[in-house]
Amino acid sequence: MVIVSVCAFGAVVAILAHLVILPLAKRRPVLLRGAEAYALGALAIVAVAFLGIGTLPVLLLLVAQLVVARIWRPWLVVGLATKQVLAAVIKASTMVRVKRLVVDDRTFVMGERSTLIVRTVAPRIQAVTVRVSASNETGLKKIALFRNVLRKTVQNYSLGRS
Secondary structure, X not given: OHHHHHHHHHHHHHHHHHHHHHHHHOOOOEEEOOHHHHHHHXXXXXXXXXXXXXXXXXXXXXXXXXXXXXXXXXXXXXXXXXXXXXXXHHHHHHHHOOXXXXXXXXXXXXXXXXXXXXXXXXXXEEEEEEEOOOOOHHHHHHHHHHHHHHHHHHHOOOOOOO
């Protein structure tokens, strides 16, 4: 059982290194979206479980992580400050020519009724959620294009020497 635990922990560390550490070592921000974000959250919980926490709290954390992932579908941006992510949102919406209304300093109404919220999880970790509620085909296409341009804009940032 100990050998299985050590091998599983090694696999968790290897996947975390591939998803997060290598891009940061190349001075690139990490944008985790979709399955990558869910897998990273689950792997982080499993890595903590290997430290000796009981089974029930780990299962509850995994269920909570699954609920958050299914409801909000957040993108995690690792390595950029909030100002840089907000600048990327403004730049991407300008490039796509999608209407952008500012609700507050971190919430935007994009297009017809879609909302974008940037939340700070940690000092250099942001969660970006986009709620799509466009009613026509053109609005859905513009929001899809905006998401793609936002992804590329965030990934093209370079982390300076700090």
